[in-house]
Amino acid sequence: MGSKSPEKVPEIRRDPVTGIWSILAVDRSRRPGAVEDEVVRITAPCPFCPGNESLTPPEIWAVGREGGAADSPGWKLRVIPNLYPALSPGAAGKGWRREVKAGLAARGYHEVIIHSPDHRRSLAEMEPGETVRLMRAYRLRYRELAVLPGIRQVVIILNHGRAAGASLEHPHTQVFALPLVPQVLRDELRHTRRRSRQGCPLCAEAAASKSEGRVVAENETWMAFAPYAARFPFETWLMPVRHEPGFERIVHGELEGMAEIIPRVLRGLSRLLEDPPYNLFIHGAPCDGKDYQHYHCHVELVPRITRGAGFELSTGMYINITSPEEAAKQLREIM
Amino acid sequence: MGSKSPEKVPEIRRDPVTGIWSILAVDRSRRPGAVEDEVVRITAPCPFCPGNESLTPPEIWAVGREGGAADSPGWKLRVIPNLYPALSPGAAGKGWRREVKAGLAARGYHEVIIHSPDHRRSLAEMEPGETVRLMRAYRLRYRELAVLPGIRQVVIILNHGRAAGASLEHPHTQVFALPLVPQVLRDELRHTRRRSRQGCPLCAEAAASKSEGRVVAENETWMAFAPYAARFPFETWLMPVRHEPGFERIVHGELEGMAEIIPRVLRGLSRLLEDPPYNLFIHGAPCDGKDYQHYHCHVELVPRITRGAGFELSTGMYINITSPEEAAKQLREIM
Numbered sequence: 214m215g216s217k218s219p220e221k222v223p224e225i226r227r228d229p230v231t232g233i234w235s236i237l238a239v240d241r242s243r244r245p246g247a248v249e250d251e252v253v254r255i256t257a258p259c260p261f262c263p264g265n266e267s268l269t270p271p272e273i274w275a276v277g278r279e280g281g282a283a284d285s286p287g288w289k290l291r292v293i294p295n296l297y298p299a300l301s302p303g304a305a306g307k308g309w310r311r312e313v314k315a316g317l318a319a320r321g322y323h324e325v326i327i328h329s330p331d332h333r334r335s336l337a338e339m340e341p342g343e344t345v346r347l348m349r350a351y352r353l354r355y356r357e358l359a360v361l362p363g364i365r366q367v368v369i370i371l372n373h374g375r376a377a378g379a380s381l382e383h384p385h386t387q388v389f390a391l392p393l394v395p396q397v398l399r400d401e402l403r404h405t406r407r408r409s410r411q412g413c414p415l416c417a418e419a420a421a422s423k424s425e426g427r428v429v430a431e432n433e434t435w436m437a438f439a440p441y442a443a444r445f446p447f448e449t450w451l452m453p454v455r456h457e458p459g460f461e462r463i464v465h466g467e468l469e470g471m472a473e474i475i476p477r478v479l480r481g482l483s484r485l486l487e488d489p490p491y492n493l494f495i496h497g498a499p500c501d502g503k504d505y506q507h508y509h510c511h512v513e514l515v516p517r518i519t520r521g522a523g524f525e526l527s528t529g530m531y532i533n534i535t536s537p538e539e540a541a542k543q544l545r546e547i548m
Numbered sequence: 549m550g551s552k553s554p555e556k557v558p559e560i561r562r563d564p565v566t567g568i569w570s571i572l573a574v575d576r577s578r579r580p581g582a583v584e585d586e587v588v589r590i591t592a593p594c595p596f597c598p599g600n601e602s603l604t605p606p607e608i609w610a611v612g613r614e615g616g617a618a619d620s621p622g623w624k625l626r627v628i629p630n631l632y633p634a635l636s637p638g639a640a641g642k643g644w645r646r647e648v649k650a651g652l653a654a655r656g657y658h659e660v661i662i663h664s665p666d667h668r669r670s671l672a673e674m675e676p677g678e679t680v681r682l683m684r685a686y687r688l689r690y691r692e693l694a695v696l697p698g699i700r701q702v703v704i705i706l707n708h709g710r711a712a713g714a715s716l717e718h719p720h721t722q723v724f725a726l727p728l729v730p731q732v733l734r735d736e737l738r739h740t741r742r743r744s745r746q747g748c749p750l751c752a753e754a755a756a757s758k759s760e761g762r763v764v765a766e767n768e769t770w771m772a773f774a775p776y777a778a779r780f781p782f783e784t785w786l787m788p789v790r791h792e793p794g795f796e797r798i799v800h801g802e803l804e805g806m807a808e809i810i811p812r813v814l815r816g817l818s819r820l821l822e823d824p825p826y827n828l829f830i831h832g833a834p835c836d837g838k839d840y841q842h843y844h845c846h847v848e849l850v851p852r853i854t855r856g857a858g859f860e861l862s863t864g865m866y867i868n869i870t871s872p873e874e875a876a877k878q879l880r881e882i883m
Contacts, residue, residue, distance in 0.1 A: 226777035229749045230844075231732070232739035235777045235866040239874075299859075299867045370858035378857020387859075395863035397566070404567035414564045442561035442570045492858030509565075515861060522713020523705035523827030524634075524722075526850060528730035531570040532634045539574075 222301045223319035225393075234393065236319050241297045260296075261383035263288070263330045270294045273324060274353075276346060290346055291327040292354060298323035300389065322358055322390035326350050332383045335373060335488075337479035344472040351386070351495065352468065356461045358390035359500035366391045366398060366499045369460075374490025377517045394499045401496065406507050413456050415509035427541045430478055430548060434470030437478050439537035439544075445515050446535035447486065447544065449478055452511040460497030460510040475512065481548040482516055489516040557636045558654035560728075569728065571654050576632040595631075596718035598623070598665045605629045608659060609688075611681060625681055626662040627689060633658040635724065657693055657725040661685050667718045670708060670823075672814035679807040686721070686830065687803065691796045693725035694835035701726045701733060701834045704795075709825025712852045729834045736831065741842050748791050750844035762876045765813055765883060769805030772813050774872035774879075780850050781870035782821065782879065784813055787846040795832030795845040810847065816883040817851055824851040 223238040260268035263286040270293055277289030294302075300321035328336065328347055336344065351369050358367050371386045372379040394402075408414045422428050422438035429437040429449050437451045451474055453467050463471065475493070482489060493514045498505035525531055558573040595603035598621040605628055612624030629637075635656035663671065663682055671679065686704050693702050706721040707714040729737070743749045757763050757773035764772040764784050772786040786809055788802050798806065810828070817824060828849045833840035860866055 228775060228777035228779075229743065229753055230740055230775075231736050231777075233735075233777065233779065233864070233866065235779050235868050237778075237868050237871055239869055239871055241867065241869045368859075368862055370862055372857045376855070378855045378859075389859065389863075391863075395865045397862065397864035400568075400864070401566050405565055408564060418564055440563060440565075442563035442566075442568065443572075444563075444568065444570050492861055494858050494862040496862070513862070515858075520711070520713045521856065522707045523829050523850075524703075524713075524724065526827055527703055527705055527732065527829040527831070527848070528724075528726075529568070529732035529735070530730045531568065532576065533570050533572050534574055534576045536572055536574055 223299055225317050225319040232396075234396065236299050238297070238299045238319070241299060259332055259381070259383050261291075261325075261327045261381060261385060262332050266291075269325075270296055274350075276350070286330075289329060289343075290350055292350065293325050293327070295323040295325050295387065300391070319392070320363060321392050322361070322364070322388070324354060324358075324388040324390075326354065326386040326388065328384040328386065335384050335479075336371065336493075337476050337483050339476060341472065344476050345469055347386075348468050348472040348475075351388075352461060352463060354388045355495075355497070358388065359461055361390065363392050364390045365501040366394045367460075367497070368395070368398075369495040371493040372491075373493070374488075374517070377490035377492050379490075394501065398496060398499065402499075402505060402508055405509075409507035413507065413509050415452060415511060416456055418450075419452060419454070422541075425538065427537050429481070429541050429544045430474055432470050432474055434467045435474045437474055439541040441537065443533055443535075443537040443540065444531035445533060446518055447482060447489075447516045447540045448533075448537070449482075449514045449540075449544070450511055451475060451478065451514065452509060456509055458498035458505045458508040458510060459500075460495050461500075463510070471512075475514075477548065478514065478544070481544045482514075485543060485547045486516060486518060489518050491516045558634055560652050560654040568731065571634050573632070573634045573654070576634060594667055594716070594718050596626075596660075596662045596716060596720060597667050601626075604660075605631055609685075611685070621665075624664060624678075625685055627685065628660050628662070630658040630660050630722065635726070654727075655698060656727050657696070657699070657723070659689060659693075659723040659725075661689065661721040661723065663719040663721065670719050670814075671706065671828075672811050672818050674811060676807065679811050680804055682721075683803050683807040683810075686723075687796060687798060689723045690830075690832070693723065694796055696725065698727050699725045700836040701729045702795075702832070703730070703733075704830040706828040707826075708828070709823075709852070712825035712827050714825075729836065733831060733834065737834075737840060737843055740844075744842035748842065748844050750787060750846060751791055753785075754787060754789070757876075760873065762872050764816070764876050764879045765809055767805050767809050769802045770809045772809055774876040776872065778868055778870075778872040778875065779866035780868060781853055782817060782824075782851045782875045783868075783872070784817075784849045784875075784879070785846055786810060786813065786849065787844060791844055793833035793840045793843040793845060794835075795830050796835075798845070806847075810849075812883065813849065813879070816879045817849075820878055820882045821851060821853060824853050826851045 227234050258265045266284040272284050272293050274292040275288040278287040281287040300319045300323045355367050368389045405414045427439045437449050440450050495512050497510035498508045562569050593600050601619040607619050607628050609627040610623040613622040616622040635654045635658045690702050703724045740749045762774045772784050775785050830847050832845035833843045
């Protein structure tokens with residue numbers, strides 16, 4: 214970490230054949246652990262640990278520091294800009310979506326939420342009060358970024374373990390505020406809209422998961438289930454029971470339910486699969502002012518215990534070697 | 549390998565929220581190396597080496613065995629059914645595409661092409677005559693499978709290296725004959741059709757790659773370039789110069805050009821990145837009898853030197869830390 218040479222503004226490009234958007238962020242190649250086979254020896258102090266605040270960009274927000282100065286120890290949760298951002302702060306230029314071959318600045322925000330001062334304790338191991346604090350931070354950053362000019366989608370992502378793409382060990386979550394609605398969200402919105410005449414497809418999935426033995430866990434406001442067409446072994450989705458398109462509108466009670474069910478499922482996975490690497494992310498309706506009443510916000514939790522190969526990349530289909538019914542059963546039993 | 553318990557027919561499921569298709573192939577969990585952290589010690593003999601033909605299912609086709617019996621040594625290239633197939637032979641039932649929640653049999657074909665008797669020599673290291681033989685086998689299997697009832701798409705995939713998903717070391721290629729046009733192909737077809745008024749988008753990409761310094765290699769019939777919106781560092785696309793939608797219609801001369809340029813680019817990558825893991829796959833127009841004149845078949849070659857993380861999975865976008873212009877320059881220089 215430490216000092217940086219002049220920033221190169223990342224660029225968003227759209228492939229003229231596939232239609233896939235890629236962010237060209239060459240600065241991120243300097244990030245520790247960026248390359249697969251690189252052996253990362255972090256001899257330097259952890260930039261996310263208390264006392265090392267000067268190693269990160271100036272903080273955006275922190276909780277728990279009683280009267281202390283910004284960027285000093287004493288915090289319980291801390292939000293900072295990503296040192297190697299995939300997006301460069303500022304509003305997207307007008308008309309950029311049409312000029313697909315023009316090499317457009319990737320405008321947006323890329324933040325990091327440091328879960329706690331504790332370098333070792335993962336989300337699965339946090340105390341209830343801490344997880345509620347973290348979920349509040351998720352919602353707060355979501356709300357604040359969603360209303361900024363040019364932002365159309367906010368995505369919150371937690372990568373746990375090297376094999377799931379985490380480059381730093383200290384538990385943290387990334388927040389991306391994007392100037393476009395990314396393809397996966399677009400597909401979900403289109404697909405659920407098409408099926409929404411019979412009611413919300415995700416509400417229907419929740420009901421089906423009960424009758425088909427795919428429920429993993431429940432509490433008053435949330436439920437967790439293995440999705441019918443799970444892409445990965447032990448893939449689990451978590452959703453508020455109340456139909457709600459936007460994550461930013463999750464209310465009191467629901468936030469606590471979320472803070473209870475996520476670590477509970479993570480503990481089950483950890484016991485069953487011996488602390489597997491995983492990706493966890495929140496999908497909510499875009500913040501572009503359009504109507505997405507048919508959509509239902511949710512959390513997707515994907516353990517990365519199998520190796521992706523050419524088939525997935527080449528087809529966009531997945532080959533799953535564990536049935537969701539069996540995965541849900543095993544998870545329920547161990548919990 | 550060896551004996552198998554009764555087959556469980558794989559199932560194709562479509563997610564009601566995302567629209568993503570997944571193949572549920574629980575039998576594949578018994579495949580060696582299926583699970584990420586499993587330490588694979590293949591003390592048993594390699595099933596793809598000469599002399600061990602009895603360890604594979606009966607062969608479909610072989611080249612070079614002069615008068616010898618099937619499933620005996622002496623072959624130079626061998627095609628067999630996958631022992632752990634993701635698809636079960638036979639035609640897809642009628643109407644299966646509509647009943648998305650019905651748990652449909654994954655009908656199709658999943659074959660393995662064993663490149664040569666040599667356990668060690670990768671495609672990059674094969675002799676010109678051998679690579680021509682391999683490309684001929686690609687086209688032959690493509691042609692034969694494409695005309696079978698119920699098959700809509702054939703995809704040919706080579707995974708090289710454990711990190712790219714190869715579960716057996718002996719160089720081989722997989723052929724999938726699918727009962728549907730998978731999402732990635734569907735997206736490419738839709739996207740290129742929309743842009744085809746100004747001519748073929750891939751032909752235009754080839755021209756642009758010349759003027760923008762993204763050409764990697766060329767011969768009389770093929771060219772290789774770093775795509776404008778490359779998703780991965782050193783991602784390279786290879787295409788016949790002549791506009792041709794269907795891979796099965798690649799002609800004499802083009803096949804030889806393909807057999808020359810692929811190993812040449814692979815040798816460049818191997819020198820530059822020290823034998824990186826990679827996925828290589830062929831995308832051609834579907835074989836469902838519709839008109840895809842706007843499409844241009846091609847090969848995508850993706851070194852897997854960076855770690856995928858939650859962002860790609862969550863958004864369908866990619867973050868690439870190496871610009872295609874720089875990647876093409878480095879590859880050209882080392883070749």
